[in-house]
Amino acid sequence: MRNLPEDMLWASLVFAVLVAVFSGPGSCCDPQEYRTQAGECCPMCHEGTFVQSDCTPFSGTRCRPCDSGTYMNQPNGLKKCFSCSSCVADNGLLVWQKCTNKTDTVCDVLNGFFCKSLAEDTGCSMAEKHKRCTAGQRTKEPGTDRIDTECEDCPMGFFSHFGMNCTRWTM
Template identity: 30%
Template sequence: MTLICVFCFATDPATTYSHQDPTTGETLLCGSCQPGTHRVAHCTATTPTQCAPCRENHFTALWNYLPRCLYCNHICIQNQEVETECSPVSNRVCRCKPGYYLMDDFCDKHSECGLGYGVQTAGTHQKDTVCEKCPSGYFSNSSSQLDSCMKHQECGNGQLVLLAGSAYHDTVCGLLTSLQDGVIVLIP
């Protein structure tokens, strides 16, 4: 068998393919079709490979000699949204909606950091929320996917600490106003 190169403009193996001409029996080195197109007819000893553009909702991402383009088969399902729409050169790309992350091919809701815990790292499309226990001097009194631990307030200007802060609540400050019938009145 003889290898014939007709209309070969590139020597990169990714942009060429071998084809046996059914009329002559010769093996030809044909030019591949560029991404976004597909093969309509193989090359011959006198004509180059004929290519045509992909139709709507179809694509080819690589140099190819496919008889038709591939169908854009990625469908964004529950808790997903389109990141990149189908184009002649790429399939549709889906990602998790805000508030969700990819786990085992499904989009799970980001974890909430509970009382006494704050967000160390907010969740992304690819990773869950990372929580941390509030350190001494900080608190979190809510369950949240976004809130970090907050610093305890400091009592000032003659205020007293009525309730010391913890990991779950802020410091409560107040003023001693008067002594009525042996009872101390505190105003927060």
């Protein structure tokens, strides 16, 4: 047998260590798997469920449905589901779509409010009451569920007691 030069021997040893480290358990899981704390790759749980116990050499991942008030909207390797969002009426929000085990609550705004923060999947997360125009102003554009009321000052020779419409002064 031929002796390898010392540099090649070291290179071979480093390569072997790298292969062992990067191809060992848990190095790179498939997209449908998650890595456990022990570094093993286990099949993910489906939407609406979470991991009750990790897989073993003898059994697959044990998944459990999300409890009431929680949801899971993606395949996962998590130990608990996400808490459902609340639509608090005191904050100008109402439930548009109830939380299910696969989807979060979707909120919308109550009458008299507009949405300040809108998320594509969960609806409105922050609402604000429409502003009221003050005396000497009129409502230029009424507020909607997405924009606030727009006010403007009454022109010279007009007045407004309640911030609604401008009325001409009479003598």
